[in-house]
Amino acid sequence: MGGGYPQVSGPNRGCPTAITPLTNEGSRNTVINAIAAMRHQFGGGTNQAAGLFWGWSVLSPTAPFTQGRVYDTSVVRKVLFLMTDGENTNVGSDSVLDSDYSSLNFRGLWQEFDVGATQAGSLHGDMPSQYRHSFSSDTDVVNYINSRERTLCSNIKDTGIEIYTVVFREPDSTTRQLLRDCATDAQHAFTADSQAELAAVFQAVGTGIGKLRITN
Helix, strand or coil, X not given: CCCCCCCCCHHHCCCCCCCCCCXXXXXXXXXHHHHHCCCCCCCCCCCHHXXXXXXXXXXXXXXXXXXXXXXXXXXXXXXXEEEECCCCCCCCCCCCCCCCCECCECHHHHECCCCCCCCHHHHCCCCCHHHCECCCCHHHHHHHHHXXXXXXXXXXXXXXXXXXXXXXXXXXXXXXXXXXXXXXXXXXXXXXXXXXXXXXXXXXXXXXXXXXXXXX
């Protein structure tokens, strides 16, 4: 990991804090200490889909995290909380061929090039053809990420996981709709435009998660 805090290069840029796996109630301090140790990092922009994927990975009973119990709503209730303060972005340049290194690598490696293109020698072939796309703008990249996020939300809900979403101080209508659709239902989707509203959201979500579910 190159560079000193808070400048970090490589795949850890913008998100160097390791995930804390699921833990039992007796290890509450482990979670509290992990939250207290988090620090803001420059770079990385916003990629809700990446965060959503790792949230799902933690709840999953399969690798890379194996602490999650089996998918069975009669045995365990799984809840995922997705919060964002910004729309998905392509960070680093006005050119679709440039970006910060992210969970999706450099955006330029996705680009579909003509055989005779100047960049073809350095980038064409670095990504398998099935992962390359005919992106012509940063907007194309963001639309692709949004589309992948919708699919991801659907797949997560298909496993029986409940999804709560919160949009904080972000007026973008596309982002608000994206998270509204991602949530389990309208009662699981929230927006907050101030600290007071955000506190109220957390209280509402905590109350919803804390309700007992009676099954036969």
